Every structure is written in C-alpha cells, then in structure tokens.
Amino acid sequence: MKHLSKSAVLWLLIAVLFLLCACQPTPEEDVVVNKAEGALESAISGDSAEVYAIDSSDGTAETLRDALHVPETARLSVSGPVYGGTLHVEMDAAVNMPNVSKVPVMLVERYHPSAEQKQHIAETLTGETTFYETDPLGRERYLNVIEQYKQLLSVLKTHPYGENADYESLEKEYNEQIERLTTYYREGKPGTKQLWRGNWSDGQMHLCTERGETISINTESSDVYCIEYGATDATSSGDDAAIDAGTARKLLEDALEVIGNRYYEIVSICPADQGMRDRLGSTEGVDDGSFLITLRPVYAGIPVYNWNTYFGSDTAAQKAGVSYSYPALRERLHAEIRNGELIILEWIDPIEVLSVENENVSLLSFDEIMKIFEKQIFMNIYLDGTENTVIVTDVFFSYRCVPKRDSDQYYLLPVWDFVGYDTIFDTGKGVADTLYRGSGKIYKESLLTVNAIDGSILNEFLGY
Secondary structure (H helix, E strand, O other), X not given: OOOOOHHHHHHXXXXXXXXXXXXXXXXXXXXXXXXXXXXXXXXHOOOEOOOOOOOOOOOOOOOHHHHOOOXXXXXXXXXXXXXXXXXXXXXEEEEEOOOOOOOOEEEEEEOOOOHHHHHHHHHHHHOOOOOEOOOXXXXXHHHHHHHHHHHHHHHHOOOOOOOOOOHHHHHHHHHHHHHHHHHHHHHOOOOOOOEOOOOOOOOEEEEXXXXXXXXXXXXXXXXXXXXXXXXOOOOOOOOOOOOOHHXXXXXXXXXXXXXXXXXXXXXXXXEOOHHHHHHHOOOOOOOOOOEEEEEEOEEOOEEOOOOOOOOOOOOHHHHHOOOOXXXXXXXXXXXXXXXXXXXXXXXXXXXXXXXXXXXXXXXXXXXXXXXXXXXXXXXXOEXXXXXXXXXXXXXXXXXXXXXXXXXXXXXXXXXXXXXXXXXXXXXXXXXXXXXXXXXXXXXXXXXXXXXXXXXXXXXXXXXX
C-alpha cells in the first residue's frame, strides 16, 4: 500500500470532520443562524449608529472601540458538555479592532471587468499586444527552470542560511529537480505558436506571450474567479537586478492599479526566500532584491481576513435543513517580485462594491458578543465520546462576505472572528502533529464567527 502524501492526509482529516457533522444529533436548543426570512435584511436596514470621533487633539474623543466596550484582551476559561463529549475553552486573546469611527454594510458582487478592461490588464502587465493559445516556449521552458536550479546550487556554496543549515539535503533536492526537469525536456515536444483567436469579452481566457508569460482572466462563467499574471519561469533568471522594498512596493501598487484593485493593504514585504528561512530556522538568507508581498483586502478601513474555517461542525445544519456548500467569496491577493520584475500577481475571488446599504450600522456590544460566543462554541463541535480543548489566541473584528438571499450578490458584513487552534491536532503524535505543528508553528483557524450586527453565527461551509 502506498503512503499517503501530507496533503492527502489533510484532506482525509477534513473529510472525516464532514462525516462527523452529518451524524450529529439534533441539539436541544437552536443555534442562532441567518436563516429567518428577512431577518438579516431588517438588521442591515435598521437605524444607523452614531459616528464617533477618532481624531482628537485633547485625547478625549470617543472611539468605536470605546462605544462597544471592546477590551484590549479577552479572557475566558469555561468547560461544558457538547455533542458526544466534553469541551474545554481557554481564552487569553488579544482583541484586534481597527481604528474606525463607523462601520458601513456594503453590497458587493464578483468583479466583472469589461472587454476593454481585460485587454488593458493583459497588455499593460505583459507589455505585449500579441497573445497565443498555448505556451510558445514549450519544452524550452524547462531549460529556464533548470538554469534557475543550477544558480540555486551555486548560491548554496556560500552557506547563506548559516552554518547549521542542512545544505546536503537541499543540494540533493535541487539535483533531483534538475534530473526530473531534464527528463521532461528530452521527452517533451517543441512549442507551437498558435495565435489566440478569442475575444476580450470571453468569460474565460488563458493567454500566453512570446516570452512564456501567462494571463488568466476568469470572471464570468467559471467557478474559479480570478485575475492571474505569471512570469515565474518565463525567462532565465540571469543576473540579479536587486531593488529595495520601497521600489518593490511601488511596482506592485502600479500593477494593482492596472487590474483595478483599490481595496487592499500591504501587510508585509519579506525576502522571497522567507519560506526557506522558516524551513531552516534561520534569520539569514539570500537578499537578492526579490520579495514576497503579503496583501490583505480592506474596505472602509476594515480588513478582510482569510481564515481557515474547518473547526467544528455546526449542528444547526439538520435544524435548518441545509447541506454543505462551497464557501462564499473569499477574496485574497498574492504577489512576488524577482530580479526587479513582477513575476506573480494573483487576485482570487475579486469583488467590486455595488452600493452602501447602511452608512453606519448599529452593532452589538463586545460583552454581548462574548456571551454569544460562550453559548455557541459548545454547539459547534461533535466529539464522539471524547474530551478536547480549544485555545482562543486572538479575536478579530473584520468583514466577511455573506450571500444575499435569492441573489448572486453578497453583503460585506462586520463580524467577530474568534481565532485559535483545536488541541485535537496537537497531540504530539502521528500525522496530525506533522501537518499542523511540524514547523514548530501553530496554524490557527477561525473557531467561531459571530455576526457583529445581530449575533447570528456564520458558517461558510453551510452557505450562510
């Protein structure tokens, strides 16, 4: 029997969680969910809250944090019965609240660029006006990647990650990649230049340039909504064209303007080999002017976090008569700059704002949110006769896309995400420990998401 890969094991674990969900007993009391007819719309269209001053020279202005009585730290230690076992909840969490004076509710939908906008995006990012159906480089692309691995091997000789790094393992890994790519090159067929004969109004398009760059724009009829540009291995890396972080930031900002994205913040600009540094536990690395840039969508000063939401199994499913579905829109951005050029730009689930439904919606106090969390966390998991502990490390005020009833549109709603980890994956034994804590880091997820307006529970995998 073949060994399962780590990714395969992870999906197996998730599948088991889903099976557990389907077998849960009906709870004795209802879980609060957004299923009542018109209830969410009524809450959104309710009276607007006061707009609080956040800039005061004398320091006496009341902030939204003050108005909602949001503390710097939330603490809770509670245990109770859940479906099939006992759950312990430990919370000593930093409460992350943006410095805003009001919270609008917006109506959004998937971004549908016009034919002219699509053409502008493709031609401006690549600098080309002629595109191909298939990659003209064909097997020649493998030579470019082989050259890059050879350069990595030469860099290893300088021991850039410190003397204690496992260079022998890295050298073996890079040589194996070169051998594999060389086989692909020998067995591959030469590329063919087949001109792209589509229309800029097409719902799905995948274009290639003479140099091997790719542009994918799927924003109409595809389940995978995205605008993606890639030049990762289009040309040999050649001499390093080192740039500083400020230049990298400007390069990215210009590219985001081209694709029409104004709603973002740059969270961090790290060396492109940051992943390798983390892997080797090193603060040193190859500073060649290449950067991995982490971005986050932000609307009206309020961020949109992209937490995993695999925890638990909301037992409201059977009460509400709903089945599992794909998560709602989860907008995310990714970019990488290498040798002074933008080589990766991804905008997944792009959205655009249609209207503001409420300029400043009224919100529950944080004390009310905490009471809802303390009740609902015990209705969100099935333990099958076991005992478990969840650790809440952070609480985040943010936006979340929630589908509008009988519509292709979404509300951008304010929510409280209680974030942490489930110690069922922290046993110190077996595959789960390798997947979730193999690097010594805790991979956190949203344990419970509470609608900041009415206290209802949001569950992406149930479609509400």
